[in-house]
Amino acid sequence: MPDAPLKQVHAPTVSPRPSACPGLWRIVSARDGGICRIKLPGGLLLAEQAEAVASAAERYAAGVIEATNRGNLQIRGIGSDHAGLIETLLAAGLGPREAASDDVRNLMLSPLAGHDPAMLLDVRPLAGQILDLLQGTPRFHQLSAKFAVQLDGGERLAMLEHPHDLWLSALRLEQQTWLAFGLAGSPSSRALGAVPLAQGLALVRAVLERFLDLATPEQVRMRQLLEACSAEHFIDGLGMQIRRDAALLGWRRAPADSPWLGALDQYQGMALGVAPPLGRFNPAMLRGIAQVAREQGDGSVRLSPWQSLVLTNVDPAGIQQAQRTLSALGLLCHNHEPLARIVACTGASGCAKAHGETKADALALSGLLPMGAPASVHLSGCSRSCAMAHTAPATLLARSPGRYDLYLRDARQPGFGALRATDLTLNEAGAMLALPTEHLDD
Template sequence: MPDTPLKQANAPHVSPRPSACPGLWRIVSARDGGICRIKLPGGLLFADQADAVAAAAERFAGGVIEATNRGNLQIRGIGSHHRELVETLLAAGLGPRDAAGDDVRNLMLSPLAGQDPTMLLDARPLAGRILELLEGTPRFHQLSAKFAVQLDAGESLAMLEHPHDLWLSALRLEQQTWLAFGLAGCPAEGQVLGAVPLEQGLQLVRAVLERFLDLATPVQSRMRQLLEACSVTDFIDGLGLAIRRDPAVLAWRREPHNASWLGVLPQAQGLALGVAPPQGRLTPTMLRGAARIACQLGDGSLRLSPWQSLVLPNLQAQHIDQAQADLAALGLLCNDHEPLARISACTGASGCAKALGETKADALTLATLLGPGAPASVHLSGCPRSCAMAHVAPATLLARSPGRYDLYLRDARQPGFGALRATDLTLNEAGAMLDLPTEHLDD
């Protein structure tokens, strides 16, 4: 993350809440200019809004638009016209006019919420009520701009590895839909702490947020920090709700479907198409083009995903080939076998003062070096903070100097990036090592 908000004299569109996390109202500084983050409700972006983002990036910034790993968009390289940028985005309906209300709109859904064929429920109505609760409750504006909630309705296309302060997952027990929940974790690995009936979902969210704010000190901005001082049992006992905590709930685990997020995606009706901008970066032409195709062949909407990709929903089978060809012509990746689809990278030294390498450019080079034996996901990080990756990738290359990296492989038994397998590698050496079977990487 960038370090400090940009100082602007007489600029009313800067959030008064201290944070290094960008928002719609809070434009923060980086080496390549200001960053404005647009928090999308459930990742939803309409075509006219996409056009507004593209125009704002061209007019007030350097034309760089990023898809984030929580299904949002951000504009980089912003110059001095902050007020005009924010007004343009607000006029397109891309956020509330209350800065604090915008900060807390951190709710992750599946990009196919309401349309995924394996969903246990349509998450969108409850998600809308949760967002209204967050945005419209002044007390909840005290939450950190990073405090995040996930609502998982059992979809095949779901990010289950990103940690959240509160996560909820749908499950069926005794012919009834319940919401299992956990704290400071994720559905893939987090401990289920209890469940409530679906109709009590909003009440549960409210109770958890109020309980957190009742107990947290100023330095405990995230749930994991609070739980270092407060036991989980005490936290739950203080919610004032009848929480179901019998073995059927506590032993339940969310089973991943391992669905691809690129290419043709099944829907309950029709089809969707997942595409990705290389390295998560969209040009205004790409975003406008994707919006145009969504209008011509879909329902006029896009979904941003936590894989830094786009989903075009509600396409007809006869239009898929044309849509893929048109999107590929824009420079978007349409298949998960493409090398660049397997590599992510942070901003790198050109945009961030903390980065020790040009990770974006190095990722392009590495993509030409990866063989079929490489891990399914490789992340290049310019520094140990790993801002651009919300969970640990199967393989991480951590920059130590320009063009030189340390290689880590994910290992649940070890903290951080996992097991250190090699140090001070060139990109050629890293590509060769990543193509080796895992059991040979210690040789």
């Protein structure tokens, strides 16, 4: 944050390029008002920035703040003063000084990047270079607002299921650090090649340039381009020496096995994972988090792809008190809490496409799920699956108010997986989800 006050910045007189995807400079209308998405650099949010978001949500909107599944924040229910909201967020350092740079800042890291004891690499320096490249290269501003990159340092706390247009993952081969990479997938999938760590930024630049060289206007995501262009042809044209030997092609990213709530191990000290119920903060929650981050941590938090956040460098002696304070504000601090296993989209009160009130129904369902229910249950108001970027173990897809179809994840089937039951009430869905998995397959 700069020491001197920032000069006032006015909203652009010409809106950024059309898109249905909200950004900081582009507020998109919804049934409950405008939506502004704040893309955080590597998920990082300083305590004073959290307070600025809380104040902005109160002053310019309905006080609803959401954690997204890409480690960002968004404000809902925004009124007519869009310029005032944008100026407030920019003054807090929460966005680029130019509208054209906002859309492309889609770079996801582990919330414990640089702190995870299992990491092979502190990815934060390279992440900063990639963000500078994305923001500072006018040609890359042509990328879709959904085009996304993941940089994985081998952390134990890592999201390995979200698909990205380009992913990079650290690995050690022959006592050297390499970056394996893949296209239109995630680090849990097979790597297509690798480059030495020192060439990581050059690889990102080459991939983005080649994508823009080859893609038609309709091919806005890597998966669409790869339907017409093989991955091998794409890689052959990068103009770089890519490692593709048996040692690399036989490599698989180790599974992530760390919970994201509660006390978390750091390389030094402890971290604390907390989450707003169903991904929604109120201003008091954000202010409480900011206060705890200052008093017990390093004055910052990191948003996660689980619609949660992590307070880093927390004094181990203060972990339990921090949890009590944040629990009293309504935040989830333990993995065993029922709502920690449920994800829900905005629902019909905020989205015209939703067929049910998924947030309210998720609250009701949380009282029906016993211990041992699926690790994650996803309530989606429509087939777009806005609340979850990967397939949950169990998905309830709304078909009408209070009625859902139940799907179970099945690697052999696309989308939500295998359809197991239709037109269920919440009580019927809860009863089915309480059954052992083998009975759900009957």
